[in-house]
Amino acid sequence: MEFCLLADDPSAADTVAQWYYDQWCRASGRHSFQFVRENVSSAICRLGAPMIVLAK
Numbered sequence: 474m475e476f477c478l479l480a481d482d483p484s485a486a487d488t489v490a491q492w493y494y495d496q497w498c499r500a501s502g503r504h505s506f507q508f509v510r511e512n513v514s515s516a517i518c519r520l521g522a523p524m525i526v527l528a529k
Contacts (some may be wrong), residue, residue: 479525483517486510489525 479485490510498504516523 475476475529477527477529478518478519479513480526481516482527485527486513487511488516 479489487510490506490513493513494504494506495508498506498509513525516525518524
């Protein structure tokens, strides 16, 4: 298994956003996929929070 930052693989943002949306937002209807995608995109950084770590 390899760990990397979302900033190192920004093309994974759509997949990560879909996982978040499916797991926590779809059934509740609280947020749209676009909202989740924008929040995941804000974590495409290397310095400071928010930061997403991927396990591949």
